[in-house]
Amino acid sequence: MTRQRERVAGRTLAIEGGQPIRDTYLVFGRPLFSEEEIQDVVAVLRSGWPGMGKKTIEFEQAFAEYCGARHAVSIASCTAGLHVALLAAGVGRGDEVVTTAMTFAATINAIRQTGATPVLVDIDPNTLNLTPEAVSHAITPKTKAILPVHFGGLPCDLERLGELARSHRLAIIEDAAHAVGGVYHGRRVGGHGNLACFSFYPNKNMTTIEGGMITTDDDGLVEEMRLLRLHGLSSDAWKRFESKAFIPSRVVRDGFKYNMTDVQAVLGLGQLKRLEAFLATRERYAAILDEELAGLPFDRQLRPPLGGTDRHALHLYVILLRLEELTVDRDHILAAIREENIGVTAHYLAINEHPYYQRVLPYRPGDFPFAERVSARTLTLPMSPSMSEDDLFDVIDAVRSVLARYRVPAASAAAR
Numbered sequence: 001m002t003r004q005r006e007r008v009a010g011r012t013l014a015i016e017g018g019q020p021i022r023d024t025y026l027v028f029g030r031p032l033f034s035e036e037e038i039q040d041v042v043a044v045l046r047s048g049w050p051g052m053g054k055k056t057i058e059f060e061q062a063f064a065e066y067c068g069a070r071h072a073v074s075i076a077s078c079t080a081g082l083h084v085a086l087l088a089a090g091v092g093r094g095d096e097v098v099t100t101a102m103t104f105a106a107t108i109n110a111i112r113q114t115g116a117t118p119v120l121v122d123i124d125p126n127t128l129n130l131t132p133e134a135v136s137h138a139i140t141p142k143t144k145a146i147l148p149v150h151f152g153g154l155p156c157d158l159e160r161l162g163e164l165a166r167s168h169r170l171a172i173i174e175d176a177a178h179a180v181g182g183v184y185h186g187r188r189v190g191g192h193g194n195l196a197c198f199s200f201y202p203n204k205n206m207t208t209i210e211g212g213m214i215t216t217d218d219d220g221l222v223e224e225m226r227l228l229r230l231h232g233l234s235s236d237a238w239k240r241f242e243s244k245a246f247i248p249s250r251v252v253r254d255g256f257k258y259n260m261t262d263v264q265a266v267l268g269l270g271q272l273k274r275l276e277a278f279l280a281t282r283e284r285y286a287a288i289l290d291e292e293l294a295g296l297p298f299d300r301q302l303r304p305p306l307g308g309t310d311r312h313a314l315h316l317y318v319i320l321l322r323l324e325e326l327t328v329d330r331d332h333i334l335a336a337i338r339e340e341n342i343g344v345t346a347h348y349l350a351i352n353e354h355p356y357y358q359r360v361l362p363y364r365p366g367d368f369p370f371a372e373r374v375s376a377r378t379l380t381l382p383m384s385p386s387m388s389e390d391d392l393f394d395v396i397d398a399v400r401s402v403l404a405r406y407r408v409p410a411a412s413a414a415a416r
């Protein structure tokens with residue numbers, strides 16, 4: 001599959017004044033909506049009940065079934081889901097929650113919003129996930145929960161994390177924002193008996209625009225989370241709408257305004273039906289990227305073999321540049337690829353490198369060497385199902401030509 005390679009040889013990069021690889025900007029993670037999904041949204045808008053209602057319940061049931069969980073609670077976002085799940089698990093002021101230094105701000109903010117303290121651990125340099133060893137060293141008498149993040153969609157070692165949680169009586173709250181469709185030991189993420197929080201943000205594996213879901217097998221926790229999601233009210237708004245009888249709603253605890261709507265849910269139902277097809281496209285595109293970009297100066301996140309008992313959900317195709325083989329830094333490579341009109345991006349800056357977290361958490365640059373290696377080297381390449389194969393080859397050509405331009409000549413590399 002080398003059909004466009006001639007475009008790459010000897011061209012002047014756009015960042016140096018040449019013509020970009022493509023005329024229009026390829027947006028990272030552009031969602032894909034079918035005409036049927038659009039019509040379903042229109043029908044809900046016309047129904048007179050666009051807020052949380054029957055469609056939301058239907059979506060919760062369908063998502064729980066997909067994951068193999070007893071329950072699913074829909075929620076305004078994965079961030080809200082993490083907040084609610086942590087509170088339902090009893091996490092609060094004075095508690096510690098062990099999580100990864102390589103994650104999005106949402107993970108840390110949700111922990112801090114409960115009043116608890118995030119305790120960060122470093123990652124495995126190949127999986128980019130936190131390791132059970134690091135977690136075990138971070139557990140103290142104050143630890144209440146472990147919050148693993150399935151980075152890019154690669155499931156964490158839930159078996160060993162589960163053993164740790166059982167022996168120390170800790171909750172596990174999975175940040176599965178990236179892992180919709182991921183599989184660990186033959187069972188989908190969300191179906192392992194923990195609280196697991198998913199994101200349906202537009203660039204995720206499936207979308208409701210904004211939105212998320214929490215899965216659990218615990219009947220008590222599910223009731224608690226439904227209360228927390230809607231003002232602590234004893235009956236959801238849609239039940240009152242449905243019923244002729246007056247159903248008084250009583251506030252029985254603290255709560256938030258974190259519910260989903262039927263407009264989002266109907267989109268989620270449509271997207272869920274197509275999720276396996278989306279995942280198959282992601283797997284096919286990842287295989288093409290693997291093959292076409294082989295031999296370039298980067299390493300990529302470890303991935304379990306296709307068809308095995310573990311499945312990378314492939315929300316992100318993450319590469320780590322070998323900076324010692326390049327003449328410029330990651331930011332320059334990223335800027336050069338963007339100038340080619342390719343929406344490449346970077347996940348993430350390690351938590352201890354953000355100015356705000358340096359003020360409020362006891363960490364400094366240098367504390368998490370593997371996470372910080374990722375901060376300096378990582379690039380995420382676009383590969384979503386909304387892209388055509390031609391789009392994918394634009395990505396390939398842009399990455400090839402930019403890395404070829406800035407690669408240290410073989411002789412000087414060998415001399416190092």
Ligand SMILES: Cc1ncc(COP(=O)(O)O)c(C=O)c1O
Nearest residue numbers: 077078079104106177199200201
């Ligand atoms: C690791 C991680 N956790 C949580 C979130 C929050 O998701 P949401 O935007 O649905 O709140 C994100 C968002 O991208 C994420 O990447």
